[in-house]
Amino acid sequence: MAIGTPTLQRVWTSLPRRFDQRTLIAWAAMLTVAFLVVIPLVVMIAATFRPAGVFPLDAGEFTLSNYTEFASGQTGFWVVFRNTVVYAGGTMALAVPMAFGMAFLTERTDVPFRSMLYTLMFVPFVTPVFATALGWVLLAGPRAGAVNEYIRLIIGSDSRDGPFNVYTMQGMIFVTALGIVPSMWLLLVSVLRNMDPTLEEAASTSGVNRWGVMRRVTAPLMLPGILAVVIYFTIAIMESFEIPLALGITAGVQVLATKIWLIITAVDEGRFSYGSAAVFGLVGVVIGVVGISLYLWLVRRSSRYTVITGKGYRPRKIRLGAWKYVALGLVGLYLFVKVLMPFSMILYASFLRFYVPPLPENLGSLPWTLENYRNLWDYRFFGRMLVNTAIVVVAAATSTMLLVTVVSWAAVRLKTPVAQTANVLTFMPLAIPGVIMTLAFFLLFIGTPLYGTLALIVIAFVARYLSYTTxxxxxxxxxxxxxxxxxxxxxxxxPAGTLFYINLRLLIPAFLNGWLWIITHAAKDFTTPLLLATSGTVLVANVIFSRFEGGRFTESAAVMVVLVVLLIAVVWAGRKWIGGEVKG
Amino acid sequence: MSMLSVERLEMEYQSDRGPVRAVRGVSFAVERGNFYTLLGPSGCGKTSTLRCIAGLETPTAGKITIGEEVVYDRQTRVVVPTHRRAVGMVFQSYAIWPHLTVFDNVGFPLVHGKNRVPRARVRPMVERALDLVQLGHLADRPAPALSGGQQQRVALARAIVYEPDLLLLDEPLSNLDAKLREEMRQELKDLVARLNITTLYVTHDQTEALAMSNLVAVMYEGEIVQEGSPQDVYLRPASPFTANFVGKTNLLNGAVAGGGVETAHGLITIPLPDWTKEAASVVLAFRPEAVALEASDGPIAANTIRGSVSGSSFVGETLEYVVTASEDAFKVKGDPFAPFRIGDEVDLHLPSDRVLIMPGDEATRAELAAAAQLAAAE
Incomplete structure (x- = not known):
């Protein structure tokens, strides 16, 4: 029989039908994702055309003055840009050798206590970057830093400063590099792991010596993977916020993220100028998009090289002999410098009424107190921040995971244009720095009733953590x-019931993994709370920062100790729970 | 009154190389209580047809009626979603939910589905279904702790627990090992007969199709090339494809001559159908077991091909010979208790009622070659 033209048929079959729940679910997911990632960006771009003192969505005049100011250099863009590049470059120069060295030691050599090292390398994940920064302020602050005091004591210097100063570009680079090593290590371990050792063995049996194998086979095969990791972290550092905030403001070194924050929080002669912040944000988006495109291209390239053999995979371990204790010592030194030193300082400081360096002459008369912890129970301020933070991170984690479960279900099962669009949109936050994503939400909601609510903070977190969890x-x-x-x-x-009873239920392990990942990241995050929280919606991060900024290090330290302890407890309980779920 | 009727069904899907017409105007009907099989090689459209009936794929044209209800009609734009169709289905992978026990797997449709029953009735219904598949003792087992055969039974119990009008089986035995497959084949046949449930079965295995069905439809390139009883399909294949795909077949080229077909091995006398009056060349087809094999003795009788044994393989219940006669090689079955040796002279007697005559045109040859290749691949 005659059936219509193929085109007509296709149009007909692709039309949404009555009662088709699956189409409705896909549309809902797509619109939610679009709301989260597209609208804020559009508003941010709109904001670049609005003069100072006008909200981005208000009626009124449009202007190009933000761009002309930017181009004329009045906003100090080139200084900020140079700082950002030096900061990111320096950090990478320091962190990559450390992370690669450690990945190589833990993955391809017989360094002792490997499984313990793996566990220990995960400890830095629960510690906020800001805490490491505070720890190093207490250690290497120019005047009262403990390390400085001791060095001056030992060499008998009567100078009141130095020799180290954490409030410098070098200080920022040092602390940031320490902080990113664990994440970088984790990605490099998987690069090393995806390499099929039989490729090396084939070269060995062809009569090439070990150094030759390294140079001609191992290195070229791993290069795209390593480059991808380097680019990923360069972008992350260029747009990082916490350490430039903790150290750079005092040092007078402004980078992209802190510059945006300074513009937003500064009220210049009674007139805010969100427009110029938005222009900086646009620069960040461009950097992010270019960087992430390069990153994705390299990942595709390196996955072409990846030969995952699955079975029988046994990486040949290089025997270090006596050197293995040196290697162990180096890893130990890293953990000492990254975790033990700063956190003992924070723990120490948290029990003091006011900060005194732990020098021999002071030891008898330290101002011990439990006041910093007792204050936490004062609900009017401290207690509420804990409750607020708990509400925000749990709500953000739960709603993000529910959304991404639906989005990925639609993308995998339905494959309709609507579902694919939702999936592609979730990639966008990857290229948009956290500060800029938050800035976009700030601009979208400033002046609306939602501004100054916990809900807004939750929405911003959902948008930021969408990419990874999808x-x-x-x-x-x-x-x-x-x-x-x-x-x-x-x-x-x-279909909706199937999604709930079968799909979601089978995905519970992955769901909980992502949920925990968001909880730990959101609780440690400073970017979103500092840009979006108001006096009614303070989070832990706000309190830590405000005490720190006000020089009340000991109170700041006590809040951090509580945060870290809580996070360790949550992660530990969560892992156990997931373990039980997988088995049962 | 048929339980399932499919009319001029068309289905198309998008592949990397453009649209593929998976189902091309398929029509058939299954009577209440019948066991109907779609048989064909992979890619013939049988699974697509089944999935259209279940509502898991959307056809591009045609009409599907289950019982009294039209579940798909392009003309009136009716598309009933899967969960409202009165079908039960067993999947090739069994699709046993690993997070539930055996009991909960079987009870799932009764607890969450449109066939929801009061709590109190769930247990007896699940128990009855599990007893039917002889798994009553494993009700509390977690599903991943089951063997392949047991998972298969759970899948079956889950599909029949709510007594659907129509049972759809998508190659349910293909993941079992040979021995178990044979057992399950019999059990499945008995079970659906006892429940008197209308069944649509999809398989590429001709033995399953022939052993279990009331009616078999042989599918090739998205079309049904023959529909009939197992005997019809096997003994009287209506198309070259069926002849060569279902079972093994010997082919012999020839030309129509008075009262029979003249071949390289002499005249074969067979009844000639009307169409042969206009046909220049024809192809004769006969099954290996249609032939009587005897040691050569004296002059060649009528309807006999004389050759020599050039290969033999012992497969237990029979001996499979290859007999070479001039240029041709024929597959023949023989008595395992009275074997011939390689090189023995033998006569093949072709009873005229066991030889099939087909047009010797290009289309036939192409179909025959395709069927032989697909049959070998399965």
Whole structure:
């Protein structure tokens, strides 16, 4: 029989039908994601055309003055840009050798206590970057830093400063490099792991010596993977906020993220100028988009090289002999400098009424107190920040994971244009720095009732953590055989019910993993709270920062200790729980 | 009154190389209580047809009726979603939910589905279904702790627990090992017969199709090339494809001559259908077991091909010979208790009622070659 033209048929079959829940779900997911990532950016771009003193969405005049100011150099862009580049470059120069060295030691050599090292390398993940910064302020602050005091004591210097000063570009680079080593190590370990050792063995049996194998086979195969990691972290550092905030403001070194924050929080002659902040934000978006495109291109390239053999994978371990204790010592030194030193200082400071360096002459008369901790129970201020933070991180983690579960389900199962659009949009926050994403939300909601509520902070977190968790759920979703869902549909359960009873239930391990990841990241984050929280919605980060800024290090330290302890407890309990879920 | 009727079904999907017409105007009907099989090689459109009936794929044209209800009709734009169709289905992968016990897997449709029953009735219904598949003792087992055969039974119990009008089986036995497959084949057949449930079965395995079905439809390139009883399909294949895909077949080229077909091995006398009056060349087809094999003795009788044994393989219940006669090689079955040796002279007697005659045109040859290749691949 005659059936219409193929085009007509396709149009007809792609039309949404009545009662088709799956189409509705896909549309809902796509619109939510679009609201989270597209609208804020559009508003930010709109803001660049508004004069000082006008909200981005208010009626009124449009102007190009933000751009002309920017181009004329009045905003100090080139200084900020140079600082940002030096900061990122210096950090990478210091961190990459450390992270690669440690990845190589833990993955490809017989360094002793490997499994313990793996566990220990995860400790820095729960510690806020800001805490490491505060720890190093207490250690290497120019005057009262403990390290400085001791050095001056030992060499008998009567100078009141130095020799180290953490409030400098070098100080920022040092502390940032310490901070990113664990994440970098984790990614480099997987680069080393994805390398098929038989490729090296094939070269060895061809008569090439070990150095030759390294140079001609191992290095070229791993290069794209390592470059991808380097680019990823360069972008992350160029747009990082916490350490430039903790150290750079005092040092007088402004980078992109802190500059934006300074513009937003500064009220210049009674007139705010969000427009010029938005122009800086646009620069950040451009850097991010270029960098992430380069990163994705390299990842594709390196995955072409990846030969995952699965079975029988046994990386040959290089025997270090007596050197293995030196290697262990180096890893130990890193953990000492990154974790032990700063955190003992923070713990020490948290029990003092006011900060006194732990010098021999002071030891008898230290102002011990439990006041800093007792204050935490004062609900009017400290207690509320804990409750607020708990509400925000749990709400953000839960809503993000529910959203990305639906998005990745739609992308994997439905494959309709709507579902694919939702999936592609979730990549965007990857290229948009956290400060700028938050800035965009700030600009979108400033002047609306939602501004100054916990809900706004939650929404901003959802947008920021969308990318990573979508990738996580997408790959988990691919593991679920589609017939498991079809069996439920055939059993008479509607698509929404199937999503809930079968899909979500089977994805629980991945769901909880992502949930924990968001909880720990959001609780440690300073960017979003500092830009979006108001006096009614203070979070832990706000309190830590305000005490720190006001020079009340000991109170700041006590809050950090509580935060770190809580995070360790949550992660520990969560891991146990997930472990139980997977088995049961 | 048929339980399932499919009319001029068309389905198209997008592949990397453009649209593919997976189903091309398929029509058939399954009577209440019948066991109907779609048989064909992979890619013939049988699974696509089944999935259209379940509502898991959307057709591009046609009409599907289950019982009294039209579940898909392009003309009136009716598309009933899967969860509202009165079908039960067993998937190739079994699709047993690993987070539930055996009991909860089977009870799932009764608890969450449109066939929801009061709490109190769930247990007896699940128990009855599990007893039917002989798994009553494993009800509290977590599903991942089951063997392949047991998972298969759970999948079956889950599909029949709410007594659907129509049971859809998508190659349910293909993941089992050979011995178990044979057992399950019999059990499945008995079970659906006892429940008197209308069944649509999809397989590429001709033995399953022939052993279990009331009716078999052989599919090739998105179309049904023959529909009939297992005997019809096997003994009287209506198309070259069926002849060569279902079972093994010997082919012999020839030309129509008075009262029979003249071949390289002499005249084969067979009844000639009307169409052969206009046909220049024809192809004769006969099954290996249609032939009577005897040691050569004296002059060649009528309808006989004389050759020599050039290969033999012992497969237990029979001996499979290759007999070479001039240029041609024929597959023949023989008595395992009275074997011939390589090189023995033998006569193949072709009873005229066991030889099939087909047009010797290009289309037939192409179909025959495709079927032989696909059959070998399966």
């Amino acid at each position: 990738r996580l759920m997408y790959s988990a979703q691919l593991q679920i055989h589609k017939e498991l869902e079809e069996a439920s549909l055939v059993s008479g359960v509607a």
